[in-house]
Amino acid sequence: MIKKFILRFAFFLHTSKRYKRFKAIVENFLLNPDYKYKKYFDIFMISLIVLSVAILIYEVEHTMPPWVDFVDIYIVTFVFTIEYVARVWVHNSWSKEVVKAHGEAKFLKKKFSLWEASRGVFKSKFFYLLTPAALIDLLAILPAYRPLRVLRIFVLFRVFKLLRYTKSINQFVEVLATKKFELFTLLFLILFIVFTSGIAIYVFEEKSNPDINSLFDGLYWALITISTVGYGDISPITMEGRIVSMLVIISGIAMISFVTSVIVSSFSEKLDELKENRLVEEINKTGKFMIFCGYGQMTRVFLRNYSKELGSNYIIIDKKRDKVEEAFKEGYQAIHEDASRHDVISKFNIEYSDITLFALTGSDVSNVYIILNAKSLSKNIKVITRASDESIANKCKLAGADHVVRPNIIANKMLLTAITQPVMYQAIYAILTGRHLAQLDEVMLVEHQKLVSLKLEEVNFKHYKLLFIGIQRGLKGDFVFNPDKRRVLNEKDILLLMGREASINHFKNSFQGVDYGT
Amino acid sequence: MAHKKRAFMFGYSKSSSFVAKQLSYENLHLTLVLSSDEAYEKALADGYIDIKQIDITDDEALKELEVKEEDFLVCVLEDKHYNVFLTLSLHSLFPKTVIIALSDSLYTTQKLKMAGANRIIDLYQVSANRLHNIIHKPVTTKLVDRLLSPYEEFSFKEIDIPEGSPIDGTMVNDFNFEEYKVIMVGMIDRRLTNKFLFVTSGVENRFDSGDTIVCIGYNEDLKRFEDFVCNL
Numbered sequence: 001m002i003k004k005f006i007l008r009f010a011f012f013l014h015t016s017k018r019y020k021r022f023k024a025i026v027e028n029f030l031l032n033p034d035y036k037y038k039k040y041f042d043i044f045m046i047s048l049i050v051l052s053v054a055i056l057i058y059e060v061e062h063t064m065p066p067w068v069d070f071v072d073i074y075i076v077t078f079v080f081t082i083e084y085v086a087r088v089w090v091h092n093s094w095s096k097e098v099v100k101a102h103g104e105a106k107f108l109k110k111k112f113s114l115w116e117a118s119r120g121v122f123k124s125k126f127f128y129l130l131t132p133a134a135l136i137d138l139l140a141i142l143p144a145y146r147p148l149r150v151l152r153i154f155v156l157f158r159v160f161k162l163l164r165y166t167k168s169i170n171q172f173v174e175v176l177a178t179k180k181f182e183l184f185t186l187l188f189l190i191l192f193i194v195f196t197s198g199i200a201i202y203v204f205e206e207k208s209n210p211d212i213n214s215l216f217d218g219l220y221w222a223l224i225t226i227s228t229v230g231y232g233d234i235s236p237i238t239m240e241g242r243i244v245s246m247l248v249i250i251s252g253i254a255m256i257s258f259v260t261s262v263i264v265s266s267f268s269e270k271l272d273e274l275k276e277n278r279l280v281e282e283i284n285k286t287g288k289f290m291i292f293c294g295y296g297q298m299t300r301v302f303l304r305n306y307s308k309e310l311g312s313n314y315i316i317i318d319k320k321r322d323k324v325e326e327a328f329k330e331g332y333q334a335i336h337e338d339a340s341r342h343d344v345i346s347k348f349n350i351e352y353s354d355i356t357l358f359a360l361t362g363s364d365v366s367n368v369y370i371i372l373n374a375k376s377l378s379k380n381i382k383v384i385t386r387a388s389d390e391s392i393a394n395k396c397k398l399a400g401a402d403h404v405v406r407p408n409i410i411a412n413k414m415l416l417t418a419i420t421q422p423v424m425y426q427a428i429y430a431i432l433t434g435r436h437l438a439q440l441d442e443v444m445l446v447e448h449q450k451l452v453s454l455k456l457e458e459v460n461f462k463h464y465k466l467l468f469i470g471i472q473r474g475l476k477g478d479f480v481f482n483p484d485k486r487r488v489l490n491e492k493d494i495l496l497l498m499g500r501e502a503s504i505n506h507f508k509n510s511f512q513g514v515d516y517g518t
Numbered sequence: 519m520a521h522k523k524r525a526f527m528f529g530y531s532k533s534s535s536f537v538a539k540q541l542s543y544e545n546l547h548l549t550l551v552l553s554s555d556e557a558y559e560k561a562l563a564d565g566y567i568d569i570k571q572i573d574i575t576d577d578e579a580l581k582e583l584e585v586k587e588e589d590f591l592v593c594v595l596e597d598k599h600y601n602v603f604l605t606l607s608l609h610s611l612f613p614k615t616v617i618i619a620l621s622d623s624l625y626t627t628q629k630l631k632m633a634g635a636n637r638i639i640d641l642y643q644v645s646a647n648r649l650h651n652i653i654h655k656p657v658t659t660k661l662v663d664r665l666l667s668p669y670e671e672f673s674f675k676e677i678d679i680p681e682g683s684p685i686d687g688t689m690v691n692d693f694n695f696e697e698y699k700v701i702m703v704g705m706i707d708r709r710l711t712n713k714f715l716f717v718t719s720g721v722e723n724r725f726d727s728g729d730t731i732v733c734i735g736y737n738e739d740l741k742r743f744e745d746f747v748c749n750l
Contacts, residue, residue: 290653297623302646304624356653384652386645403652407645408533411620413666414639416540418618419525419590423730424674425637426714427703432647432662440658465718469701469734472657479660481672482701482735494657498703499718 003114007102013095027090030083034284034349042165045083049158049165052076056155077141080158084137091128094121136160171274179266186262190226190255197248198222204240211235226252276335277347279315283333284349289313291348293339293370294361295323295332298386298407302358303332317344318361340369342377350378359385359401364392368399375400431498440469441504443495450511451495457485464507466499523588524549528574528604529595530557534620535564537594542566546590551583574604577611585612593619593635602629609634665734674703674732675740677747681727685747690723698743700735 013019028035055064055072101117128134139157163169176183202218211234212218221234225248236245283289290310292299295318307314316327316334327334337344339359348355357374359367367385374381384403387393393404418425431440445451451459461468470481472494479496489495497504523546527538530550538561541548550569552558558571572579574595585591591608595601598621605619619635621627627640651659664670679686685693695702704716707723714732715721725731731747733740 297642298645298649301624301640301642302649305643305646306650358649384649405645405648405652407641409536410644410648411639411641412533412536412540414644415537415592415594415618415620417666418637418639419537419541419592420544420546421674421676422616422637423676423706423714424732427674427716427732428662428666430714430716431658432644432651440655440661442655442657465720467701467703467718469661479657479664481661482699485696496657496661498716500720503718 006114007098007112010095010098010102014099023090023093026086030087030090033281034352036285045079046162046165048076048079049161052155052158080137080141080161084134084141087134087137088125088128092121092124094118097121133164136163175266175270175274176263178270179262182262183259186255186259193248193251193255194219194222194226197226197244200244201236201241204238204244205236209234209237209241222248225249226255228252228256272336276337279333279335280347282312283315284353286313287349287352288354289315289356291339291345291355291357292316293357293359294318294366295320295327295334296360296362298360299358300330303330307332340366340373342373345374345377345381350381355380356382356384359383359396364388364395368392368395371396371399371401439501439504440496440498443497443504443508445489445491445493445495451489452491454489455485456483456487456489459489461497461507464499464510465503466497466507469496469498471495523547523590524586525590525592526551526583526585527592527594528552529593529601530561531594531596534594535560537592538566539564549583574600575607577607580607580611585615587612587614589615591615591617593617593630598622598626602626602633605630605635606633672734672736673740674734675744677731677733677744679725679727679729679731680748683725683727683747683749685725686727688725690717690725693725695733698735698746699739700733700743703732703734705729705731 029038029041032038052072055068058064097120098114098117102112105112129138136157139154140161142154142157163173198215198219198221200218201221202212202215205212205218212221217234221236224231224234225245228249236242290313292303292314295316299316303310303314303316312333314333316324316332317337317339318324318327318334319336319338321336324334324336339345339357339361345357355378357370359370359374361367361370364387367387371383371385374383379400383401384405385396385401386405386407387396388406388408390406393406396404414425414429417428443451456468456471459468468482470479471483471487471489472479473490474492474494497507499507525541525546526549527534527541528551530538530552538548538550548566548568550561550566551574552561552569552571553574555571558569561569570583572582574580585608591612593601593605593608595604601619601621605617608615608617613634616637617635618637618639619630621630621638621640623642624640627638627643630638648659651662664672665674667673690702690705702717704714704719705723705725706712706714706729707721707726708728709724709726710721715723717723733743735743
């Protein structure tokens with residue numbers, strides 16, 4: 001009976017949209033670095049940590065008003081407890097595992113064991129509780145227990161919680177973790193020297209030096225000396241002791257230089273990666289951006305013309321280090337990666353962002369691979385590429401490219417126009433570059449509702465010094481050149497207009513008002 | 519009878535052969551000027567008759583081409599150094615003839631400009647513009663593609679207004695283009711300037727003989743309008 005009830009409860013949780021939505025929100029706040037509101041949650045938690053540490057320090061010499069204690073005990077601790085429980089909750093999904101196991105049991109016609117299904121989930125949650133991060137979270141709650149004053153010192157564990165909320169500290173730890181082997185080797189070496197020299201000084205000076213009374217004094221002296229701190233509260237007085245001291249000082253200097261070089265080298269190795277990760281995070285936050293794969297001539301010319309318009313909503317990916325450095329020098333955002341790799345494009349917030357990817361490397365083969373890579377991750381990524389000839393263009397389209405640009409064809413068409421129709425060439429050149437006094441612009445009627453239901457003849461384009469060229473029904477509809485003026489404008493119609501930028505803007509603004517230009 | 523305009527195309531590669539092929543369909547005389555045996559053989563095999571094989575670095579050989587002011591000089595050599603050098607030579611020999619050159623980088627474009635090319639088609643510049651238009655102006659991109667395609671039912675048309683044309687002396691604003699179902703994009707109003715002026719520029723233009731107007735429309739409407747303008 002209870003088993004049935006629990007199973008039903010698991011199914012209820014698994015199918016409840018509200019529950020899932022709520023859990024997803026909590027998960028985003030706690031774990032998703034790309035979630036746009038997470039930073040506010042992080043700031044809130046950091047403020048609580050700083051507040052509680054400030055209270056601890058202030059309390060040393062002052063008597064706290066009762067309300068401060070109330071805030072510290074009930075509010076701060078309450079938030080930390082909720083956070084602790086929430087982290088355990090979102091760590092994995094009990095209902096999902098139970099439903100899955102139940103489905104499998106039914107399919108295989110075997111007996112369903114609720115305990116078996118739940119055991120793995122609880123085991124995983126238990127192991128999570130033993131992780132350093134979870135232990136710090138738990139210890140950060142303890143200071144609220146007032147009868148034991150000693151627990152107040154656990155407030156310091158709240159400082160460790162900062163590791164969760166500040167990226168720089170996290171990254172520092174991550175960088176050090178990459179040199180784990182070197183740092184552990186050094187630590188053992190230091191411990192070895194401290195122990196041997198500590199024992200030696202104890203043996204040589206225990207009887208003659210009044211400051212050394214135990215082995216602990218010897219070890220303490222060795223550590224203070226090897227670290228080059230040298231308080232001077234214990235100093236050797238015998239010849240043997242001084243020789244040991246000299247050896248410890250020399251090895252201490254060597255150790256410190258070694259540790260410094262290990263840390264510096266690990267940082268210099270990781271610095272670019274850290275910077276690049278930060279750049280990707282920033283780009284992901286924009287929600288709509290462009291990825292340029294390859295920093296060749298075309299990318300360079302494109303950015304030279306349009307980087308101001310793009311703002312910071314773009315990123316260049318190139319696998320050649322010198323190209324990335326070149327892009328940096330020219331003031332563009334670039335990372336040194338291979339865009340044909342699955343994990344590189346996965347770094348971007350593919351699910352929630354509007355991404356346009358340009359496969360513009362010099363190699364057709366690489367471009368095709370990049371297209372396939374992007375499209376295999378998400379069909380929603382818009383991919384535009386270049387191709388050197390028709391057969392490559394066909395391959396790119398088969399791979400899923402939304403648009404294929406063939407530089408030679410475009411240039412040849414322009415060249416031909418420049419020879420055969422030189423005046424028209426000037427017109428097309430101006431239209432294509434959007435320069436001079438004419439621009440071709442598109443006005444979609446969704447945004448300008450006031451135009452909807454009007455007949456074309458009711459809109460006085462001349463009044464706005466605009467030339468009406470044609471109309472297209474939606475983004476995928478057919479373009480109708482110079483349509484009948486009795487045609488009624490509908491929602492999602494796209495008007496193609498030519499005119500100065502100011503005229504086009506005036507037209508757009510007017511139709512947010514009531515002026516039809518009649 | 520007026521002489522046919524001539525175009526001299528320097529260079530014949532896989533890419534520029536498209537231009538040569540299209541030019542051969544136009545109402546102008548195409549001469550291919552080549553220096554390498556390989557290009558010469560290929561052009562010959564592709565059916566071109568007027569091919570001259572000369573050393574393009576030799577000014578005397580270039581002079582023998584007898585280029586006239588109204589001709590076009592098209593520099594599409596694959597080697598950009600030679601292309602710039604040739605442009606400079608042609609400009610010094612025939613300063614009033616229009617030189618059109620193909621460039622593959624911003625730096626080459628600058629050099630070609632300094633060497634005297636009148637129109638430079640920068641491969642990457644036009645491609646970058648196209649990339650931008652694909653994203654921001656998809657309808658425009660489609661339209662321009664169709665306008666540039668020789669197989670489309672509507673296109674751009676340049677019409678020179680002859681003397682005695684029915685529109686000679688008419689103000690642009692007074693003329694009803696609706697009647698001919700064409701759209702006038704702009705014109706060269708030689709009374710004011712030799713530059714192209716868009717109809718939306720706000721300048722009051724007048725049609726005079728010798729002016730050139732550019733219109734868009736369905737091919738048959740454009741033909742009907744041209745016949746009207748040229749009083750045919």
